[in-house]
Amino acid sequence: MRPIVLRSREVLREGREKAFQQHRSGSPGTQVSTLLADLYDDVVLDIFNEAIREYATDDRLSGLCLVAHGGFGRRDLAPYSDADLMLLTTPKSESLATIISGVLTRDLGDSGIQPGLSIRTAPEACSMSWADPIIYSSLAESRLLAGSLQLYKKYFDAFRHGAMQRSKSIISDIIAARREERTKWGETNYLLRPNVKRSRGSLRDIQLIRWIGFARYGETDLDRLLKLGALPEEDYRKVRQAYRFMLRLRNELHFREGKSQDVLDRPTQMEIADQWGYTGTDGVLPVEQFMQDYFDQTRNVRYAASYFSEDAQSRPLIHRIFERVFSRSIDDKIRMGPTHIWVREQALESFAANLPDVLMLMSLANQHCRRIAHPTWQAIRLAMQDRTPTPPDAETIDAFLSLLSRPGQLAPLLSRLHELRIIEQLIPEFKRMRGLLQFNAYHKYTVDAHSLLAIEAATNMQDSPDGMGRRYRRIDDKRLLHLALLIHDIGKGYEEDHCIVGARIARDTAARLMLDPTTAETLEWLVLKHLAVNVTAFRHDLSDPEIVLAFAAEVGSIRRLELLVVHSVADLIAVGPGVATDWKLNLIEDLYKRTRRYFDSGDLPGSPNDPEIESTRGRVQSELNAAKAPAQAFELLEQVPLSLLSRCEPDDLASEIMVIVNQPDRDTKTITMCRFDASIKALRYTVIRREDKHSIGTFARATGALSTSGLTILRAQIEMVGDFAWDHFWVIDPEYPDGDVPEHRTAEVRKQLCHLLDDPTAPLPPYRSRWKPNTSVEPKKVKVLPKKVVFDNDTVDRYTILSFFAYDEVGLLYRIASALAEKRLVLSFAKIDTHLDQVADVFYVTEADGSKLTDTYRQTEIRAALLDAVS
Structure with missing residues (x-):
């Protein structure tokens, strides 16, 4: 060499x-x-x-x-x-x-x-x-x-x-190129694994300021841009601070890897938090504290780069002339054009420093769907940065509540208030949410970003033609819904349950904003119960009238039902891309309709006096008559339980009965069918097995057969109909995400089901790992949430509801089901709620004699078996 x-x-x-x-x-x-x-x-x-x-x-x-x-x-x-x-x-x-x-x-x-x-x-x-x-x-x-x-x-x-x-075209081109790069690498505040060089608010946005500065002023140096008056002093200070922080962080990543590395993954986040001396606080992990600092720095860069870019991209003269010519006066300070609203130049200095005036301007912009002109907003931004925070007066509160009362452009306007730290002057506890990252793969956003996105999801319903859009438009006091969405997770980052903490903060917020007692009570209730819809819809048997009755009692009125359901859907959408699946939205819709029907008529869906049950039974009888079914079919129909009648389509149930009575080989124990359930966009595998009594191991073998075939199980419902175990499994086939599954594929799965159920000694085939979700596998040290088993003997009369919380693993459901079978528990219902990296599985179980699991020693034994199955 x-x-x-x-x-x-x-x-x-x-x-x-x-x-x-x-x-x-x-x-x-x-x-x-x-x-x-x-x-x-x-x-x-x-x-x-x-x-x-x-x-x-x-x-x-x-x-x-x-x-x-x-x-x-x-x-x-x-x-x-x-x-x-x-x-x-x-x-x-x-x-x-x-x-x-x-x-x-x-x-x-x-x-x-x-x-x-x-x-x-x-x-x-x-x-x-x-x-x-x-x-x-x-x-x-x-x-x-x-x-x-x-x-x-x-x-x-x-x-x-x-x-x-060429500054105009160059600036336009580099901003477009940066926007494209951000799209590729994601929004820093929204990523679990940010890129410290390329994500939004990262080093690249500091460089963007330099590149624009060079095209416009011939200078890239931030100090020179400050002296030229191109970069506001407060922005300069924050950008320099962020620059030092991110260079240190990038150096840390390179030194750790011994090579070029700009992605801050979750294990490294934990290591750096420890290395840099973060200790955490009550309810906030050291890694969450570190990432809160990181997001605070990137947010400052993001806003500074955004305003520097916008300032450099003045609209063409013809547009400005058009806006001025066709504008009108709102009052002696404000004018409004076809697309923008602004403050007259001579009044701007005093106006920008007055918070009630600023909030009133934002309320007008929201009401009329106008953008606040950049010079006006830049003046407001600079004035508010220098403003000494003070408790809000009545005028300020009225202006803020007026802003919250309409959808319009509410979410981006609230984001601007958050940027100026105005929201935390009105709601001091909001400051703790700033940049707070929940250290799990379920939430894709920081708590503050999630809350603002939830408001955006709700306001987008204004023009939605579906049922949720109609419910949103029916809400008279939208400021209540929007305020609840803004603060629904404000209790996060404390040791105590965030819903309980949030409800206390909601009560204090209502008093601070001088809300009337009824509105204050509803706000507190919404924050306290904001997870009730998801827990009921995703983890319980909605065909059970006891579940609907308990939920209806918790809600209390149609008005609260509609508020809570709209809130829940907006909250779910804001969790992250792809979380609000058709499956989950349909479960929420089903819960809403069942509860609304109870409020409207007093009928409990699935109860003996439910008129729809008899209607369904009559329609099944008509289908059987049309098919000239033998008497055995009608005898079998009489044995079908109410729960199965309440959740099956009449033609589906009739065809399943006909398959059984027409079965040529009486020695074959297992019958399988598959059809696409369009209402929830999932495949439904029906497994009917002749047994003297409900086989304790059937569910475990069936989940093993489906899972090893590469299917994701969403829900399972198990019934006994005479001598038959009658099970339904709703699944997603990741190989065919649009639901158009070819017949040879379903035939293969059905054959696997029959084989493994009819021959209990047959070993399970290996899991088909190529269907594993396309996410990186992380070490166990980042899985900081505890595994948990909860027994509930109060919600329903006939069953113990067993809830299991853990991080998802290949074959986990099969291992859980096998552990339940080994402990001789009879399973009647299962619902699988997967949160990307975590699962919340719910099982309705009894002892073999039909009794609940009430013995403490027995519960301890089963809990240990389930936790052992995970490890």
């Missing part, structure tokens, strides 16, 4: 070790990055000088210079960053540039620096930058390393002049 390479390797090793020691001592990220930039400078220059040594007398050398750009040009390198380099050349020197480029690329790579090296003339570099925003953004951070100063100065002066001449 060449001596220059060996020497450079050693210099790099020693330099990175020195930087690591400085990093570990707690030095700011900017200092460590500057040290690394100096290290890269030394190595690159040493290799460059070696490469040009034999050409020292070559005239072509005067037509070359070596330029650092991108992160290397900015001097904010991480330990294993690439080195972006450009050999700037004149046409006469291109042949020499090609030779030197090859040597540089080889020796830098061998030394341990990954180079990104290009050869360009000055006109080529400029023209490529005007055509490609990625090239422009990299070359805007150019820095001369070696070679002809005259050539570099000529190039960079032309580049700066050309960028400023």
